[in-house]
Amino acid sequence: MSLSFEGRVVLVTGAGGGLGREYALAFAERGASVVVNDLGADTKGGGKSSAAADKVVEEIRAKGGKAVANYDSVEDGEKLIQSTLDAFGRIDVVVNNAGILRDRSFARTSDLDWDLIQRVHLRGSFLVTRAAWNHMKNQKFGRIIMTASAAGIYGNFGQANYSAAKLGMLGLANTLAIEGRKYNVHCNTIAPVAGSRLTETVMPPDLVASLKPEYVAPLVLWLCHEQCQENGGLFEVGAGWIGKLRWERSQGRTVRQKNQPMTPEVVRDQWDKICDFTDATKPTSVQESLQSIMTVLSQVESGGEVDVNPTAAAASAT
Ligand code: NAI
Numbered sequence: 276m277s278l279s280f281e282g283r284v285v286l287v288t289g290a291g292g293g294l295g296r297e298y299a300l301a302f303a304e305r306g307a308s309v310v311v312n313d314l315g316a317d318t319k320g321g322g323k324s325s326a327a328a329d330k331v332v333e334e335i336r337a338k339g340g341k342a343v344a345n346y347d348s349v350e351d352g353e354k355l356i357q358s359t360l361d362a363f364g365r366i367d368v369v370v371n372n373a374g375i376l377r378d379r380s381f382a383r384t385s386d387l388d389w390d391l392i393q394r395v396h397l398r399g400s401f402l403v404t405r406a407a408w409n410h411m412k413n414q415k416f417g418r419i420i421m422t423a424s425a426a427g428i429y430g431n432f433g434q435a436n437y438s439a440a441k442l443g444m445l446g447l448a449n450t451l452a453i454e455g456r457k458y459n460v461h462c463n464t465i466a467p468v469a470g471s472r473l474t475e476t477v478m479p480p481d482l483v484a485s486l487k488p489e490y491v492a493p494l495v496l497w498l499c500h501e502q503c504q505e506n507g508g509l510f511e512v513g514a515g516w517i518g519k520l521r522w523e524r525s526q527g528r529t530v531r532q533k534n535q536p537m538t539p540e541v542v543r544d545q546w547d548k549i550c551d552f553t554d555a556t557k558p559t560s561v562q563e564s565l566q567s568i569m570t571v572l573s574q575v576e577s578g579g580e581v582d583v584n585p586t587a588a589a590a591s592a593t
Pocket residue numbers: 288289290291292293294295312313314315316317318320327347348349350371372373374375395399422423424425466467468469470471472473474
């Protein structure tokens with residue numbers, strides 16, 4: 276059975292071009308009513324134009340789809356959701372996609388370079404999503420996408436501001452996934468790679484042409500479908516490939532013993548073990564993460580054997 280979005284109302288931010296346009300077209304093709312948001316800024320966030328969003332709406336309508344344009348900045352989150360409700364009466368899906376770049380080496384990053392990027396990506400996603408949240412909760416259905424970036428996951432020279440905002444969105448998504456779960460409101464994060472006006476400055480033209488946004492959109496549609504139970508996931512996607520990421524934590528080392536000082540020397544001496552990923556664990560929640568720490572606490576305090584702790588010899592030898 277093909278995945279239909281008939282009856283669903285979808286808001287795609289920054290949908291006047293690039294990835295967002297592709298999402299809007301794909302949702303509309305499968306029956307969704309789509310709000311095409313775009314304030315028509317340049318890649319650095321300057322300027323304003325209704326043309327970008329209008330063009331995508333025309334494209335959708337020409338194919339018999341349902342769409343309206345919205346030209347507000349995502350910094351006016353309430354307005355985007357209000358115009359969605361005014362046009363279609365509900366909100367089922369929010370794809371937080373709008374974005375700009377102000378790349379600078381860290382030393383040259385100005386307050387404005389920092390603030391604009393946080394405002395559009397992180398704060399914009401917060402404001403749009405918060406405005407939609409109660410509607411989704413009340414109807415016991417919602418799907419939210421956050422758009423992160425490999426630059427946030429791995430870091431990238433000249434993108435300190437952007438990396439921080441993009442991984443901030445992952446942190447936001449992690450908690451929304453927990454708070455939304457019981458209301459069937461799911462939030463997932465993607466780190467896409469696609470040719471667009473944002474990437475044409477850093478990619479050669481043939482790569483821009485071949486890494487099509489069409490190779491990203493199907494993941495977004497699946498994550499936003501009612502059949503999809505994925506929640507709190509992080510996915511890298513591009514060129515027709517999709518992979519999932521998760522955290523890994525080393526077994527670690529207890530470097531403290533009852534009634535003895537914990538010293539940086541012991542940390543140094545155990546460093547290889549602390550950073551050894553053999554038999555790494557993959558905690559998925561704060562509870563799981565804390566559990567091992569609480570176990571160590573009681574082991575150390577009871578003076579009992581901490582089996583992962585060979586520090587006595589190291590400590591007395593130094
Ligand atoms: P794009 O520049 O083609 O699309 C972004 C759109 O957002 C533009 O149409 C722009 O007018 C709009 N926009 C900017 N500020 C806005 C605001 N305040 N309110 C409403 N709309 C606004 O770029 P692309 O590549 O399609 O990027 C889409 C998203 O994917 C961005 O969040 C970007 O950071 C992210 N991304 C893209 C990658 C890629 O390889 N293309 C890589 C990693 C992340």
